[in-house]
Structure formats: C-alpha cells, structure tokens
Amino acid sequence: MHPNISLARYLVATLLPACLVAASIYRTQVDWNRQISATTTEISRLDSAVQLYDIQTEMQKIRGLAQIYAQEKGDRARREVSLQWQALEEKLDQGDASLPEEFRDLGATIRRDFNPDGFTSTPRLLFEIHTQLIARVDDIVKGMAMHAHLLSDADVSIHNLKDLLLRYYPDLGESLGRMRAVVSSILASGEQVVSDRVRFGEVLGNVNRSLERIRRAHQFLRVESPLLQPVLVCFDKGVEPNLMSLLNFSHTLLSEQTIRADPRFFFSLITGTMEQNGTCSRKVYVKLRSNLQTRVGQIRLQRDSTLGLSLAALLIMFGFITDFYRRNRRTLVDLFESRQEVVVAMEKIKSHRDKLAYERDIVERTLEKINRSVPSDHTEASLISLPLERIAGDFLLSATRPDGVRYYLLGDFTGHGLPSALGGPMVADIFHAMTRKSFAPLAILDEINTKLHLKLPRQLYLAAAFLAFDPLTGQVSVWNCGVPDVLHFRHEQFHQAYPSNHIPLGILSEHELASVEQTAKVLETDRIYMFSDGFVEVQNDRGQMFGIDNLRQALGDLLATGQPLPTLLDHVRRFHSEAQGDDLTLLELTF
Helix, strand or coil: CCCCCCHHHHHHHHHHHHHHHHHHHHHHHHHHHHHHHHHHHHHHHHHHHHHHHHHHHHHHHHHHHHHHHHHHCCHHHHHHHHHHHHHHHHHHHHHCCCCCHHHHHHHHHHHHHCCHHHCCCCHHHHHHHHHHHHHHHHHHHHHHHHHHHHCCCCCHHHHHHHHHHHHHHHHHHHHHHHHHHHHHHHHHHCCCCHHHHHHHHHHHHHHHHHHHHHHHHHHHHHHHCHHHHHHHHHHHHHHHHHHHHHHHHHHHHHHCCCCCCCHHHHHHHHHHHHHHHHHHHHHHHHHHHHHHHHHHHHHHHHHHHHHHHHHHHHHHHHHCHHHHHHHCCHHHHHHHHHHHHHHHHHHHHHHHHHHHHHHHHHHHHHHHHHHCCCCCCCCCEEEEEECCCCCCCEEEEEEECCCCCEEEEEEEECCCCHHHHCCHHHHHHHHHHHHHCCCCHHHHHHHHHHHHHHHCCCCCCEEEEEEEEECCCCEEEEEEECCCCEEEEECCEEEEEECCCCCCECCCCCCCCHHHCEEEECCCCCEEEEECHHHHCCECCCCCECHHHHHHHHHHHHHHHCCCHHHHHHHHHHHCCCCCCCCEEEEEEEC
16 A cells, blocks of 8 residues: 555545444444344244144034034034024134234124034034135145244254144144034934045044154154153144043944944043143243243344444454554455445346336236126127236126027136136136037036136135026026125116025135026116126225115116216215225126
8 A cells, every 4th residue: 555645545444344244243233133033923923823723623622513503403512503603703702903914804704604503514514614614724824834943943952842732732632523513423423324434534544643643753853852741642642642541432432333432522532632732832922932042042142242342343443443444445445346236136036026017917807808708799788897906806708608698707716816816717718619619507616616726725715606598588697605695676676685595616626606697578678787896885984885785776866867977986986985905896787
C-alpha cells in the first residue's frame, strides 16, 4: 500500500473488514434465532397434534356409539351419543384458536356431520362418513409427522419419540377405534354375516400391524436411548397386556354362533385400552416437549456465548486492522467479484421466475378453455361467471345427445384458483365423451364420481348439479349433489326448488344416485336457475349471508320487472360491499 495513503482511504480500509465481521456475527445470530424459532414452532406443532389427538379420540367414541345407536334407536343410545357430542364440541371450542390453519374448514365440517341429530344413514354408511372425517384429521397429524421427518433431527431419541407421538400411537388408537365401532355394530345387531367377519378381520389386521410397529420402535429406543425406559414401560406394562387380552376376548366372542354380549360392555373394554394408549402418548409428549425446551435453552446459551466471544474478537481485531488490511488487500477484490457473481445469480433467478410466470400463464389459459363450456347450442341459456382468480373451481358444461336431449352440468370444486381447477379437464372429458355416446345421466355421474375418488386427493371433491332436458317430452330431470337449491320459476313466480339430496362427488367410492333424481314438466315460459354457493354465501359487514331466500327474491324481482340477468349482480353488490370472496357462477335456462 502507498505510504501516503489518505485518511479517508485508511478509514475505509479499517472499517470495511469490521463491518464484514459484524455482518458475519449478525448472520450467525440470525441462524441461532432461526433454530430457536424452528424448535419453538415444533413445540407448538406438538401441542396442536395433542389437541387434534384428543379431538380424534372423541370422534372415535362418537363413531362407536353411533353404531350402537343406529341399531338400537333408543333414548339411552341417543343420550349417550349426545353426551359424547357435547364433549367433542368442548374440545373443538378449546382448540379453535390454536389448531392448525388447515383444520379450520374441517372443524366446521365435523360440527355438521358428527352432530347426532343428523344420524339418518345406515350403520355402514354412517361408519364410512365418520371414518372419512377421522381420516382427514389423521392426515393433518400425519402432515405434522412428515414435517418432523423433513427436519432430519440429529437426536435419535427425539426423532423416534416424534414417530411414536405423531404416527404409531395415533395409528393404534384409530385401529382400535375402528374395531370398537365394527364389533359394537355387530353386537348391537345381535347377528353376524360373512361381511361382518371380513370387516372384523380387516380391523384386527390393522390393530396387529400398528402394535407391531410400536414394538419395533420400542425395541430400537431401548437399545439407542436406555434413559427412555420409564416412558416406554407405560405401554409395555399397561397397554400391551390389556390389548392382547382384548384381542383374545374379541376372537372368542365373534367365533360363537350366537352373539350374547352387551355392546356397551365391549365398547367400555376397548375404550379403557384406548385411554391407556392416550395416557402413554401423553407421557411421550411430556418427555418430548421437555427435551425440545432443553434444546431451546442450550441454543440460547450457545447464541449468547457466541455473541460474547465474537464481540471480544471484534475488539481485538481493531487492534490489528491496519496490518490485516496490508496482508489481505486481495479480500476487497474478492468481495467485488463475489458481488458480481451475486448479480449474475440474481439475473438467473429473475429469468427463471419470468419463465415460471410464463408457463403458469399458459397452464391457466389452457385450463380456462377446458373448464368452461358455454351452452352455445342453446340460445335461451344465459350465464353469469365471475371467477375469484383467472381460473375458477366453478365450471359449467353443456352438450346435446344425438337424440336431442340436452345435458347441463354445473360443478364447484372445493376452494378456488389453480388447485381447484385441476379436476375440471377430467370431468369435462368424461361429460362430453359419454354424452356423445348417449349415456344416461346416472352413468355419467357414476363415472365422474369414480374417477374423482381415484385420481384426486381427499381434500378435493366436487359439488355438482346435473340437469337433463328432453325437448320432445318437455321433462327435466335434476340430480343435486351438494350445490344450493336449483330454482324453478313459472309465470314470473317461484314454482319449486330442487334441493341437494346427496353428498358431493368424489368423497365415497360408490354412490346411490338412482333414488335422488328429481323430475318435473316445464312450459315454454319457465325458467330454471342453477348456481354455485358463491352467490348464497356472500356476507355483509354483520356476518349475515345473502342466502337462498334473498337470491330467490332477487330473481323474482328481475323477472317481474323484465330486467336482464346481469342486473342480479347489483343486488349482490348492494348486500355485500367488500371484495369478492368466492367464485360466482349462475346459469339461467328458458324453455
């Protein structure tokens, strides 16, 4: 360096390395804080998982009691289910604020479908509905378990305790819950058929597999973490012996030709074992939470120690900064070159981002064309379509069979945006292909339901209304699977409604749609309206929904005054002045 270096250059030469060291200290502190935040988040997730486990346990009790109630239909059974329902509501109310975001919508579904006042299905269908919802809760817990695996925890004891808490104990609890519901149903009916033995064999196999996984996990933990023995003994000495006795008892009970056992006695036996399993799970949770909190304390200590040592090193460095600068002038050049590399990397990132945006635009435009089939072959059809995003979960399909019968399918996938539009092309392909081949509506709906159940994830299902119009006979047939009432007007007055009488498509593998067909004769001046739930679920600033009654009144006013259909949106906007919250789709058919 030149001996006549200016004061300004000297200050720059001394302060720049100091700033770099300070930045390094800051980055290290950020990393420690990130680890603390991640561990704290893990503790919060464990708390949420335990709450979901408690909710799942209450749901399992209701499922088992509902099987008894569905057979006996007595006041005692109804009272037992109602008491358990109150316990479930308390659990849901206690955990609403702290439970994961993905549970919020599911919680509303549980409040609706687990309500004992709505138990009108057969025991088998009731069991399937309850099990589906319990499985959706279990999927959320499994997602937490997957997140825990992705963290790649170096502590083998913590890693395996997470598996016990989030996977193995809940799996055993659900397997026992299913066995409790199946055997309770058999005992309540007083007889068993071949299908009952098959169901019992399936749930028994699930229990044995879950038990074997827990045994293997315990064996591994005994070898790798002997200090965890007090936690494991809860299951080894309590749950497992009782569970083996319970399985032997179940075999004996169901092997008899005549079943003479109180279903409530068997229900209480399994409930006791499940509660023991829950107690052991709680002990694992307490131990795991304690270990994670200890880790947080250790990280904080390391962070503070590192900060102190770094500050001391920084002070020492200032004493030798001049010599450091002379010996390491190349560092400044390297820093400049590194900055240039960062600029190049940022340009590449921007290029990749623009490419992704372009490809997303192509996908959206393609789906937009596929998912919407405007009824151009029916000149008396009018459509209102306001998607929340560029593409929508709502779609409308129409086609005419070779014999002149016209088909209309209004669909509303759960959610909105790109994920909800993924199923549209598959539905459109099935609809148009089968219509060209003159398939009946029931066959088309069955095929759509089967493909959706097989191809889409559980959280995506389709609420749909299918209308078939025969111009020769003047008859319309409606199948409403989860959308708001289809409204029929005659002489500018409300004539009748075709309400939803079946669950949405894609939830169950098989549907019984033949019994839910609704038919009517139409006149030339009649109008029929099909619409998605976006219209009726619009809310004002007081949280009140627009509702089916207001929509029916608004449509009646339009017909009475002769206003065009798009005027309906003015009624909706006067009721709801905020931003649109869901896709809006409405089809008007005149005959």
